[in-house]
Amino acid sequence: MSEYERLVGDLPVRDADAVAADVAAAATxxxxxxxxxxxxxxxxxxxxxxxxxxxxTVVSGGSVGAEIDVELxxxxxxxxxxxxxxRSPAREAVNACDIAFHDRNISTLGDEVQxxxxxxxxxxxxxxxxxxPDWLVPTTSVGQTPAFVASADELVVELNYSVPTAIRxxxxxxxxxxxxxxxPIPLTEPDGRIGDxxxxxxxxxxxxxxxxxxxxxxxxxxxxxxxxxAIAANLGEFLEAEVRRSPLFEDSLRIxxxxxxxxxxxxxxxxxxxxxxxxxxxxxxxIQDGLLDLVDDxxxxxxxxxxxxxxxxxxDRLFDDAARYAEDIxxxxxxxxxxxxxxxxxxxxxxxxxxxxxxxxHVNSTHVGGTRVMNGVGGSGDFNRNAPLAVLxxxxxxxxxxxxxxxxxxxxxxxxxxxxxVVITEQGVADLRGNAPAETAAALIERCAHPxxxxxxxxxxxxxxxxxxxxxxxxxxxxxxHTDRL
Amino acid sequence: MSEYERLVGDLPVRDADAVAADVAAAATxxxxxxxxxxxxxxxxxxxxxxxxxxxxTVVSGGSVGAEIDVELxxxxxxxxxxxxxxRSPAREAVNACDIAFHDRNISTLGDEVQxxxxxxxxxxxxxxxxxxPDWLVPTTSVGQTPAFVASADELVVELNYSVPTAIRxxxxxxxxxxxxxxxPIPLTEPDGRIGDxxxxxxxxxxxxxxxxxxxxxxxxxxxxxxxxxAIAANLGEFLEAEVRRSPLFEDSLRIxxxxxxxxxxxxxxxxxxxxxxxxxxxxxxxIQDGLLDLVDDxxxxxxxxxxxxxxxxxxDRLFDDAARYAEDIxxxxxxxxxxxxxxxxxxxxxxxxxxxxxxxxHVNSTHVGGTRVMNGVGGSGDFNRNAPLAVLxxxxxxxxxxxxxxxxxxxxxxxxxxxxxVVITEQGVADLRGNAPAETAAALIERCAHPxxxxxxxxxxxxxxxxxxxxxxxxxxxxxxHTDRL
Numbered sequence: 001m002s003e004y005e006r007l008v009g010d011l012p013v014r015d016a017d018a019v020a021a022d023v024a025a026a027a028t029x030x031x032x033x034x035x036x037x038x039x040x041x042x043x044x045x046x047x048x049x050x051x052x053x054x055x056x057t058v059v060s061g062g063s064v065g066a067e068i069d070v071e072l073x074x075x076x077x078x079x080x081x082x083x084x085x086x087r088s089p090a091r092e093a094v095n096a097c098d099i100a101f102h103d104r105n106i107s108t109l110g111d112e113v114q115x116x117x118x119x120x121x122x123x124x125x126x127x128x129x130x131x132x133p134d135w136l137v138p139t140t141s142v143g144q145t146p147a148f149v150a151s152a153d154e155l156v157v158e159l160n161y162s163v164p165t166a167i168r169x170x171x172x173x174x175x176x177x178x179x180x181x182x183x184p185i186p187l188t189e190p191d192g193r194i195g196d197x198x199x200x201x202x203x204x205x206x207x208x209x210x211x212x213x214x215x216x217x218x219x220x221x222x223x224x225x226x227x228x229x230a231i232a233a234n235l236g237e238f239l240e241a242e243v244r245r246s247p248l249f250e251d252s253l254r255i256x257x258x259x260x261x262x263x264x265x266x267x268x269x270x271x272x273x274x275x276x277x278x279x280x281x282x283x284x285x286x287i288q289d290g291l292l293d294l295v296d297d298x299x300x301x302x303x304x305x306x307x308x309x310x311x312x313x314x315x316d317r318l319f320d321d322a323a324r325y326a327e328d329i330x331x332x333x334x335x336x337x338x339x340x341x342x343x344x345x346x347x348x349x350x351x352x353x354x355x356x357x358x359x360x361x362h363v364n365s366t367h368v369g370g371t372r373v374m375n376g377v378g379g380s381g382d383f384n385r386n387a388p389l390a391v392l393x394x395x396x397x398x399x400x401x402x403x404x405x406x407x408x409x410x411x412x413x414x415x416x417x418x419x420x421x422v423v424i425t426e427q428g429v430a431d432l433r434g435n436a437p438a439e440t441a442a443a444l445i446e447r448c449a450h451p452x453x454x455x456x457x458x459x460x461x462x463x464x465x466x467x468x469x470x471x472x473x474x475x476x477x478x479x480x481x482h483t484d485r486l
Numbered sequence: 487m488s489e490y491e492r493l494v495g496d497l498p499v500r501d502a503d504a505v506a507a508d509v510a511a512a513a514t515x516x517x518x519x520x521x522x523x524x525x526x527x528x529x530x531x532x533x534x535x536x537x538x539x540x541x542x543t544v545v546s547g548g549s550v551g552a553e554i555d556v557e558l559x560x561x562x563x564x565x566x567x568x569x570x571x572x573r574s575p576a577r578e579a580v581n582a583c584d585i586a587f588h589d590r591n592i593s594t595l596g597d598e599v600q601x602x603x604x605x606x607x608x609x610x611x612x613x614x615x616x617x618x619p620d621w622l623v624p625t626t627s628v629g630q631t632p633a634f635v636a637s638a639d640e641l642v643v644e645l646n647y648s649v650p651t652a653i654r655x656x657x658x659x660x661x662x663x664x665x666x667x668x669x670p671i672p673l674t675e676p677d678g679r680i681g682d683x684x685x686x687x688x689x690x691x692x693x694x695x696x697x698x699x700x701x702x703x704x705x706x707x708x709x710x711x712x713x714x715x716a717i718a719a720n721l722g723e724f725l726e727a728e729v730r731r732s733p734l735f736e737d738s739l740r741i742x743x744x745x746x747x748x749x750x751x752x753x754x755x756x757x758x759x760x761x762x763x764x765x766x767x768x769x770x771x772x773i774q775d776g777l778l779d780l781v782d783d784x785x786x787x788x789x790x791x792x793x794x795x796x797x798x799x800x801x802d803r804l805f806d807d808a809a810r811y812a813e814d815i816x817x818x819x820x821x822x823x824x825x826x827x828x829x830x831x832x833x834x835x836x837x838x839x840x841x842x843x844x845x846x847x848h849v850n851s852t853h854v855g856g857t858r859v860m861n862g863v864g865g866s867g868d869f870n871r872n873a874p875l876a877v878l879x880x881x882x883x884x885x886x887x888x889x890x891x892x893x894x895x896x897x898x899x900x901x902x903x904x905x906x907x908v909v910i911t912e913q914g915v916a917d918l919r920g921n922a923p924a925e926t927a928a929a930l931i932e933r934c935a936h937p938x939x940x941x942x943x944x945x946x947x948x949x950x951x952x953x954x955x956x957x958x959x960x961x962x963x964x965x966x967x968h969t970d971r972l
Contacts, residue, residue: 080920095955096954097951097954097956100921100922100924101956102921102922103903103904111874112874112919115833116732116734116875116907116919117920118920119920176831178733179734179830179831179832179874180734180737180738180832182832183674183831184671184672184673184827184831186670187670188667190666246601246602246603247664248601248602248664248666339827340827340872341670341671341825341826341827341830345665345668346665346666347601347665347666367955367956367957370961370964371950371953371954371959372955373955373956377904381902385871388594388601388602389602411959411961412957413899413902414904415902416867416900416901417589418589418867419591421602433602434566434568434588434603434604434605435586436587438586439586465583467857468581468583468857468858469581469857469858469859470581470583470587470857470858471856471857472583472857473897475856475857475965475968478856478897478965479965483961483962
């Protein structure tokens with residue numbers, strides 16, 4: 001026990017197996033976790049290792065670790081799953097329709113669970129670094145835990161001793177009230193604090209505290225590729241001009257990057273951009289390793305997120321110096337990290353990736369070939385829609401160049417042409433603002449597509465222009481690129 | 487001149503022809519107007535009737551009347567047009583690619599023009615019922631006028647004597663500041679007032695006041711059809727259960743309806759639903775005739791919108807008794823009427839229509855056959871995305887039953903499966919919340935599609951299920967329904 005007391009009061013400490021045995025076979029389980037960290041580990045593992053015939057509905061904040069999306073899946077214990085998954089056993093089960101998966105935007109999930117009829121939570125299982133009779137302190141992510149704790153009938157807390165208690169200094173827990181008497185969110189600075197380091201709950205709900213010291217199984221980031229570096233250079237050049245042109249960036253640049261290796265590489269490279277002395281502020285959903293580099297180099301003034309989605313090495317680095325990093329970094333509930341009104345209020349530039357984009361600016365983030373889901377839409381929709389400047393950043397090709405990511409028509413749409421302002425690949429930058437669809441298509445072909453695919457794309461566009469209409473698709477052949485691949 | 491002075495101070499009153507002659511041939515013109523009312527008439531007509539070779543960019547708040555989208559279009563004077571058009575000459579020119587049209591969401595258009603680089607306004611031409619040296623009072627719509635007046639280099643005011651001065655009592659003009667120092671919108675009640683009845687401007691900008699008494703050329707609503715009545719009955723039944731089930735509607739129901747005859751019919755019919763004594767409050771973008779019926783019958787506690795999009799008869803009715811209606815109705819800038827955070831804060835139920843919906847909940851609101859635009863996305867995306875309960879209401883067929891509006895795959899997506907909660911046709915109600923895609927497809931086929939098309943839809947779904955994947959599309963045949971029609 002450190003100087004900060006982790007287990008306060010006379011709480012019902014139980015072992016994970018006993019707790020798991022009390023979970024109903026068809027229960028709806030709401031879990032903490034976001035960015036593959038801060039999720040419960042002991043109870044999911046105990047459920048997976050039991051011999052029971054389970055058909056759970058599992059709702060997490062965002063992506064979680066192997067204890068849930070590998071072990072529980074392989075035990076055939078999950079019947080239904082929201083809102084995101086990022087491990088291959090879960091993905092395979094979803095694509096085989098063995099798990100009924102429903103993909104949701106991040107910013108509204110807490111409300112949808114608490115008020116919206118999406119799921120009726122029987123038990124919330126959440127990780128904490130400290131717990132008392134009517135409060136808990138989250139660990140490495142906040143996610144949807146405040147809403148889940150408020151809406152589930154029962155609460156199980158996994159008290160994880162492996163997380164330093166100093167992590168509490170990152171937390172700013174605030175949740176707006178219930179509509180229509182919800183108040184305006186009083187946050188007026190990206191790194192402001194309007195809440196507490198703990199989540200309060202009805203003490204009647206607490207049925208068990210499970211002690212554990214299992215560490216997160218977080219993301220592994222790959223090293224930046226040549227494409228990553230070229231995209232970063234194009235993004236940097238675009239932003240250098242944009243901050244000088246737009247009144248939104250007179251004093252500072254507020255920016256978000258999507259989760260993953262590309263986002264991590266772009267974030268890391270941003271320190272090299274010449275922003276003319278403007279402050280750089282991160283307002284997004286996850287803190288990745290690249291962001292720690294910016295903090296260490298003095299290139300970042302502040303950061304707001306809902307998850308410390310670091311690699312294991314990044315976690316060690318942060319855990320060793322948590323109090324210092326907490327001076328610049330705030331963790332909020334995902335309702336706030338991804339809040340439409342805060343993204344708008346702070347004028348955030350959203351930078352997100354995707355599987356592919358079509359000639360008219362529609363984006364597929366989730367479904368390969370239109371049918372097989374990868375992870376889920378995550379927070380990309382929150383930022384693409386609400387950021388005053390939404391940038392789609394992706395390589396022009398996939399599969400070692402065998403597949404173009406610029407296609408005639410995407411076979412699945414997660415983000416529409418109403419939401420994407422600028423597309424950046426390693427080839428160049430296409431600024432789509434104010435374009436008619438035919439202009440968008442020409443810009444994407446000539447500036448973003450890989451040269452190997454430009455002729456075919458030009459031929460498609462010519463067929464569409466001959467067919468006529470505001471969006472010059474040739475519907476007869478619009479999906480041929482995808483059927484040929486199938 | 488009424489007791490309320492309309493023309494205050496020594497202003498540059500000029501005639502429309504002289505003002506039009508000063509507009510540069512390739513100017514970007516920002517106009518008032520929303521819901522086909524409150525748009526400028528005299529200057530657009532003078533531009534249309536001049537013999538000049540014009541290639542204007544015209545940006546309106548929302549839909550406008552014939553003086554712009556018929557006369558100016560037929561004079562071949564418009565080269566580029568945002569964000570919406572609803573008259574057939576404009577539509578035809580856009581679909582012939584004679585006008586470069588860019589379709590945008592309503593809630594963010596003001597920001598996009600003022601800060602986002604979408605358009606660089608040379609002159610704002612806006613209708614007012616009164617004007618002074620540094621202020622104007624809008625007429626029958628507010629739309630994007632505050633942002634347009636703030637961002638254009640010059641300002642022309644059309645002072646319209648046909649609009650009663652009492653209309654000013656509807657206005658509540660507030661615009662949040664510039665990000666990142668934008669403050670939280672302080673509105674805490676749907677019908678609260680946080681602003682003024684006038685829009686202020688830099689007096690240096692005012693180059694002309696043009697006096698006119700041309701009336702709006704507003705919407706014509708058709709009489710409700712049998713399908714409209716059946717959809718209204720299904721919606722009423724659904725809402726009666728939902729208000730009793732969800733904690734969001736403990737005391738009141740806040741609701742929005744899309745623009746048009748179906749929305750108008752649904753609005754009108756809502757007075758018949760048994761809401762268990764809950765207050766009914768409208769929070770949307772337009773006041774249509776059906777809403778006046780609710781006010782007159784005492785069935786509506788309050789209404790907030792950005793436009794009095796009434797028929798000519800509706801305008802007469804409102805003009806005759808404006809002060810009384812203004813007790814219950816507030817007009818706001820479109821940034822606020824459609825604001826994501828206000829739609830969320832007040833827990834609004836969004837009810838919008840569309841051209842078609844596919845088996846997996848993707849919605850096409852704008853492009854017939856995927857290519858030919860109708861009007862534009864308008865505010866439907868603001869409400870579908872941000873409403874905690876988003877209802878899509880549409881007939882199951884079009885073209886006298888020859889076309890199913892439930893299709894395997896929509897050829898254009900305006901709203902994704904992440905945004906639509908419930909689909910209602912005259913056939914029934916499909917509640918999609920928490921469904922996996924295959925469940926959504928089955929629900930839409932069995933409850934919403936017209937019986938004549940169910941077998942074909944079932945066959946498509948079976949082919950998709952055989953092909954496999956989380957979204958069981960059969961990509962090979964996904965668009966066949968649309969190519970067969972072409």
